[in-house]
Amino acid sequence: MNNQLNGPGKILIVGGGTAGWMTAMLLAKAWPGTPSEICLLESSDIGIIGVGEGSTPKMRRFFDGLDIPESQWMPACNATYKCGIRFPQWSTRKGYKSYYHPFFSIHDDSTVRAFANSVAHRRANIDVPAHPDAFFVSNHLANDELAPKPDPELEYQSEYAYHFEAGLIGRFLQERAIASGVTHLIDTVTAVKQHDNGDIARVETKDRGSIAADFFVDCTGFASVLTSKTLGVPFLSYKDTLFNDRAVALPTPLDGRSLPSQTISTALKYGWAWKIPLSNRFGNGYVYASDYIDADGAERELREHIGLNDDSVTARHLKMRVGRVESSWNGNCLAVGLSQGFIEPLEATALMIVQDTVENFITRFTEGHFTDKYRAEFNVKINLIFDSIKDYIFMHYKLNSRNDTNYWVDNRENTHVSDSLRQILDVWDSGGDMLGELRRQGPRLAYSPTSWFCILAGMGRFPRKPKKAKRNTQVSDPDELRRYCEKIVRHFPGHRDTIDAMRAAS
Ligand SMILES: Cc1cc2nc3c(=O)[nH]c(=O)nc-3n(C[C@H](O)[C@H](O)[C@H](O)COP(=O)(O)OP(=O)(O)OC[C@H]3O[C@@H](n4cnc5c(N)ncnc54)[C@H](O)[C@@H]3O)c2cc1C
Structure with missing residues (x-):
């Protein structure tokens, strides 16, 4: 790696899927102009994966950070708004056959507290309504097919994400990246040459011969051409907890x-x-x-x-190759996207990890004056992101109550439960201090306490045969909550009308 340069030197991104172009955009923004030189090489013989239509709210930060307004990219990518995810048929428990995982807003503060209070009573075996759906404005927005864009008069901001067409988002970013100075090459890597110290020196291509660089980004998808195939970085499969492949x-x-x-x-x-x-x-x-x-x-x-x-x-x-590489940043090579790992798409987290990886890399590489000084810390952080998301995804399977196939029974009875998850389940089931436990584990959890409460309550993980609530039990009245949410959602426009208007104006 050329550490003498006042910048990372020449960067070669190999792979032009969504991960490759997102990386190109983020690096070009972080290190514009010379001496940085960013080049993206992709094969016309090897296609992109071409799926991946859901996102998390972090995607908003991606486009906002690049100053690309929704009115520009959303119509180009057939995009829509996403208020959250509904999970039908995961639980067979009466009253809990479907639940909704909302994206929260700070304005949900009062209803979140009401939710936590009701859940505490229900965990204490008192029969009060504690299904999360009743408590969140976002659920009403989704049920009524509204766009999460309130009229500006309303002091309520709703958090949201997007759906988009996988192939189109890469194409959109490609145009923007090239316009911002990224060089685009089309060729197939046939071999990778290393320096004596193991760093990557250059790639050999089918038509262009050798391409050398100071730093390489492996965005070659599941093939993981640089990271797995060349550097031999071990791959840690999640197969023991996540069965889907x-x-x-x-x-x-x-x-x-x-x-x-x-x-x-x-x-x-x-x-x-x-x-x-x-x-x-x-x-x-x-x-x-x-x-x-x-x-x-x-x-x-x-x-x-x-x-x-x-x-x-x-x-x-x-x-699907489900799991992660042992380390994403190795020598002068960073793996981003499917080449570094993949958690099945139940919570649509893959592009969020792409963003996390590149943003953390930029921070640590810059702090280390364009050396690998903070590489080990970076790898610990990215691994934690992967493993903690894996835990939350696994929780969906662990909590299922279906008996129709061995698949669901095996998932429920799976004993490969991390210490973190086991502790969360123990505290929840024993009626212990759940919020305290989640806060204690905070730094190593990918999801907020409210998300954990939503999944556990939404799947109906409560004691059976609850006792009738006493008349003076202090919990929120579901009708009152519904009226509160309905009052707020009146200020939101229809989703179809919003998307049509944006497309007509583009
Ligand atoms: C079923 C499924 C559903 C998914 N759903 C979601 C979702 O809802 N939300 C989400 O965020 N993510 C989702 N994902 C993940 C998402 O699709 C990927 O994270 C995203 O598309 C990025 O892929 P990528 O760029 O890493 O790889 P790819 O799209 O596979 O791109 C690989 C690139 O590398 C190039 N390449 C490969 N080998 C060579 C070579 N030898 N020489 C030169 N170039 C080469 C190819 O030409 C291509 O350009 C899903 C994935 C799957 C499998």
Whole structure:
């Protein structure tokens, strides 16, 4: 690595999927102009994965940080708003057959406290309404197909994310990155050459010969050409906790003028199906475990689930490498995106990790004066992000109460539970100080205490046969909460109208 330069030197990003172009944009913004020279090389023979239509609120920060307004990128990517995720059929418990994981807003403060109070009573075996759906404005926005963009008069800001077409977002970012000075090369890497110290020296390509650089970013997807194949960085599989390793995807048309503003993630027999509303179609897919069902069976089950009997619509079948590399930053090479790891897409976290990885890298690399001084700390942090998201995703499976297939029983009975999760479950089940426990574990948890409360309460993890509440039990009245939420959502516009207006103006 050229440490003498007043910058990171020449950077070669290998891979032009969403991860590659997001990385290019973030690096170009952080280190504009010379002597930094950012080049992105992608193969025309090897396609991008082309799925990944959901996001987390961090995606807002990505576009805001680049000063790209929604009115520019959303129409170009057939994007819609996402208020949260609904999870039907994960639990069979009466009253808990579906729940909604909202994106929270600081304005939910009062209802969050009401929720925590009701949950505390219900955990103490008192029969009060404690299903999270009643407590959050976001749930009402999603149910009413509203856009999370209130009229400016209202002092309530709703947190939100987006849905978008995977191929289009890469293309949009590509245009922007090239316009901001990133060099774009098309060729296939056939070999990678290393220096004596193990650092990467150059890549050999099919048509252009050698391309050397000071620093390399591996965005080659599941192939992980630089990190796994060249540097031999060990891959730590999550298979013992996350069984799903395949997916099948199928588009369907929208239902007339209806345009939902939520992702729906429905548990099926051997995994779960996503339904993601884009401005021009639904994206659907079934994420499943190949140890339990084969590809044909999964496609049949998905078609049945979405009511698609039209064989002319062809399905895409995908394999997933679920887990993470032992370290994302190795010598003069940073792995970003699927090349560094992947957690199945239940909470749509992959692009959030891309952003976290690149932003943390920029900070640590700059602080270390463009050396690898803080590499070890960086790797610990990124690994923690991966492992803590994995824990939260696994919780969905651990809490399921389905008995229709071995898949669900095996998931529930899975004993590969991390110490962190075991502690959370113990404290919850024993009626202990849950908030205290979550705060104690705070730095190593990817999700907020409210998200943990939502999943545990939403799946109905409560003592059976609760006692009737006494008349003086102090919990919020569900009708009052509903009225409060309804009063607020009146200030939000329809999702379909908002998206149509944005597209018409673009
Ligand atoms: C079923 C499924 C659902 C998903 N859902 C979501 C979701 O809802 N939300 C979310 O955030 N993420 C989701 N993801 C993850 C998301 O798709 C990826 O994180 C994202 O698309 C980034 O992929 P990538 O750029 O790392 O890899 P890819 O898109 O695979 O790109 C790899 C790039 O590397 C290049 N390349 C490979 N080998 C070579 C070579 N030898 N020489 C030159 N170039 C090479 C290819 O040409 C390509 O440009 C999902 C993934 C799957 C599998």
